[in-house]
Amino acid sequence: MHSGERVATHPTATFLRHVQAAIREQQFDLWFRKVSISDVTDGRVNLFCPNEFVRDWLNSNYLDAILAALTETFATAVQPTFLVDPNALSTLAEHDLSTAIQRAPATFAPPELPHAGVVATLSPHSDTVLHSDYTFSNFVVGNSNRFAHAAASAVADAPGKSYNPFFLHGSVGLGKTHLLQAICHLILARTPSVNILYLSCESFINQFIAALENSDLSAFRNKYRNVDILLVDDIQLLANKERTQEEFFHTFNTLYNLGHQIVLSSDAPPKDIPTLQERLVSRFKMGLVVEIAPPDFETRVNILKNKARLRGHDLPTDVANFLAEQVSTNIRELEGSVTRLLGFASLVNRPVTVDLAREAMADSGAARAPVITIHQIIAVVIRHFNVKLSDLQSKRRTQSLAYPRQVCMYLARLHTNHSLEEIGGYFGGRDHTTVLYAADKISKLIEENPATQEMIRALNRQILT
Ligand code: ADP
Ligand code: MG
Numbered sequence: 001m002h003s004g005e006r007v008a009t010h011p012t013a014t015f016l017r018h019v020q021a022a023i024r025e026q027q028f029d030l031w032f033r034k035v036s037i038s039d040v041t042d043g044r045v046n047l048f049c050p051n052e053f054v055r056d057w058l059n060s061n062y063l064d065a066i067l068a069a070l071t072e073t074f075a076t077a078v079q080p081t082f083l084v085d086p087n088a089l090s091t092l093a094e095h096d097l098s099t100a101i102q103r104a105p106a107t108f109a110p111p112e113l114p115h116a117g118v119v120a121t122l123s124p125h126s127d128t129v130l131h132s133d134y135t136f137s138n139f140v141v142g143n144s145n146r147f148a149h150a151a152a153s154a155v156a157d158a159p160g161k162s163y164n165p166f167f168l169h170g171s172v173g174l175g176k177t178h179l180l181q182a183i184c185h186l187i188l189a190r191t192p193s194v195n196i197l198y199l200s201c202e203s204f205i206n207q208f209i210a211a212l213e214n215s216d217l218s219a220f221r222n223k224y225r226n227v228d229i230l231l232v233d234d235i236q237l238l239a240n241k242e243r244t245q246e247e248f249f250h251t252f253n254t255l256y257n258l259g260h261q262i263v264l265s266s267d268a269p270p271k272d273i274p275t276l277q278e279r280l281v282s283r284f285k286m287g288l289v290v291e292i293a294p295p296d297f298e299t300r301v302n303i304l305k306n307k308a309r310l311r312g313h314d315l316p317t318d319v320a321n322f323l324a325e326q327v328s329t330n331i332r333e334l335e336g337s338v339t340r341l342l343g344f345a346s347l348v349n350r351p352v353t354v355d356l357a358r359e360a361m362a363d364s365g366a367a368r369a370p371v372i373t374i375h376q377i378i379a380v381v382i383r384h385f386n387v388k389l390s391d392l393q394s395k396r397r398t399q400s401l402a403y404p405r406q407v408c409m410y411l412a413r414l415h416t417n418h419s420l421e422e423i424g425g426y427f428g429g430r431d432h433t434t435v436l437y438a439a440d441k442i443s444k445l446i447e448e449n450p451a452t453q454e455m456i457r458a459l460n461r462q463i464l465t
Helices: 009-022 025-032 052-061 063-074 097-102 146-157 176-190 201-213 217-225 242-257 278-284 297-310 317-326 331-348 354-363 374-385 399-415 420-426 432-448 450-464
Strands: 044-049 079-084 166-169 196-200 229-233 261-266 288-291
Touching (some): 025 052, 025 288, 044 052, 044 063, 052 063, 146 166, 146 176, 146 288, 166 176, 176 196, 176 229, 176 261, 196 201, 201 229, 201 242, 242 278, 297 317, 317 331, 317 354, 374 399, 374 420, 374 450, 420 432, 432 450
Parallel strands (some): 166 261, 166 288, 196 229, 229 261
8 A cells, every 4th residue: 555665565564463462452443553664774664654643642652562563573673763654644733633724735625613602504414503612622632532532533534434433432521522523523624515414312213203103214214324424422322212223223334334434422332332232232343432531630620721711711720720629520510610600700790710719619509510500590581581381391482482482592502501402402392593593682682682681681690699
């Protein structure tokens, strides 16, 4: 596969075999699959890596294993020179893909990454809206998620070619959805015409059931089996869904055989998903299975700062440290603590300090769970408008119900990290465009109408305190 002085096939195969025998399989898959070496010249050998990130990573983490494998391969000690493979598909640098994108050469279409607050819609026939913040550049890399991040970038770099399927698992709120959507953003930015489908497993199940009921299976199959890239979030929901498992098995096979990328996320590794058919377990394990772990302290601090920055604030380090101590595992909650603190600061109009953070957290009544839930929001709205929850969730569209419902949706967008779909789900299964419309409408009213502004401020006060 390489030409010129790089007689890569033979020494590369031997070298890789030795590396493979020495390190864990997952690590090998992740880091060495696209590595090759040259012949030896003057006791030196070139080690070609697919990109700068892998090159640096191998150099700092696998030097011993590499030296040992080289010695075995050439029966003498040789010195490796770490290089980026000039034939490699991409030479994206470092963790921060956005920087790489900005200084990318002309051959690389400059992607329009969506800005915060802008919602990017998947094209051409997707039903899910991507969260505009869930990009690689907004993803903080630490020890807990380094593998997951590197693997996800590799998948986005060369869909269908590096790791297929890519199976990402870890407990709730650790960034699985974020990474899946980051893959979508990057691929869409580079190739807007790509036929990419991201959805929750729940949607897949619901659409399958609907297709069964309407005897419309062929349209359903047409849709799923013709995509270039399929990403299904929370695939553990296939548990106990025998017929959907059956259907997904065929979807999977069709796409896999076409070499199309499949990305799955789950709260458990394939073998631990209850009642998952053995043939699905084995297929899910065919590519790369990576776990995403809870963040360590340093990563939590970085995430907190990053989240504050996304909201236009610089979080002082002592404040970030304080919050990172309070919330230890779930990143969604970590983010909730920033939202809460910043909301509190603007409410009482005081600078963001450790003291203020302590007050903000204490005020939440549960320092370790500072997340505002949609139920809190609903409770406040129901009280204010004197309506019933069942009315908000009903299909009725009278103005006296539509308005409080829209206020709920607006507040849920403001205070929670729920997706548009999830928010819609709380209000009688309304779709994401309805939620988007509602949030938009209330934002405009707040700008135009002092009374609305005052009302929202009062509701915010009740929610936050
Ligand atoms: P899960 O897939 O486990 O449900 P999510 O992807 O929804 O988790 O992440 C929960 C929240 O935490 C999201 O708002 C996401 O942006 C944020 N998050 C998770 N990991 C990171 C990270 N490494 N850097 C920045 N934000 C993160
Ligand atoms: Mg998720």
